Amino acid sequence: MSNRLDTITTRTGDDGTTSLADGSRHLKSSPRFVAMGDVDELNAHVGLLRSVVNDAAIDGFLIQLQHHLFEVGSELAVPGMTFLAANAIGLLDDWSAQHNAELPALKEFILPAGTTAASQAHVCRTVARRAERSVVALNQVEPMNTRTIELLNRASDVFFIMARVLNQNAGQAETYWRGTSA
Secondary structure: OOOOOOOOOOOOOOOEEEEEOOOOEOOOOOOHHHHHHHHHHHHHHHHHHHHHHHHHHHHHHHHHHHHHHHHHHHHHHOOOOOOOOOOOHHHHHHHHHHHOOOOOOOOOOOOOOOOHHHHHHHHHHHHHHHHHHHHHHHHHHHHOOHHHHHHHHHHHHHHHHHHHHHHHHHOOOOOOOOOOOO
């Protein structure tokens, strides 16, 4: 395999611009780069989640999700191209359905808390929601593959369910919101 990145420090972005994969330069504050950054941040948080999860099946699933997030990042970096695997959304839907069925029904809102892994899953959930909002904003000015929005929407659901699974597997009780009457 050839080197894809020979030089990491190029100094070409010192003026507040950066390049897409097609070589075109844009402001780093453009909606496309905001979305790219949010998806990249989500992928990094998933990596952190993987470092604290002690479950090989969940880790394997998270690796697959990271690859799909990289595909989303590729679509953002190369406008007009589709990289997201056809089975990506189904993978998330299947995981959610299987694991949610094993959880007790929620009758109250829960606070993001519990084990370190569950808490990190909640961080992933919130970053996935932000990434989704960024891609939706980009889609309003530059049409995107709407499946990327669907993937990010499903990812936030996956991380909510995963936080509950991780707490349940660790014997950690969920913290229920006390509501406005307390």
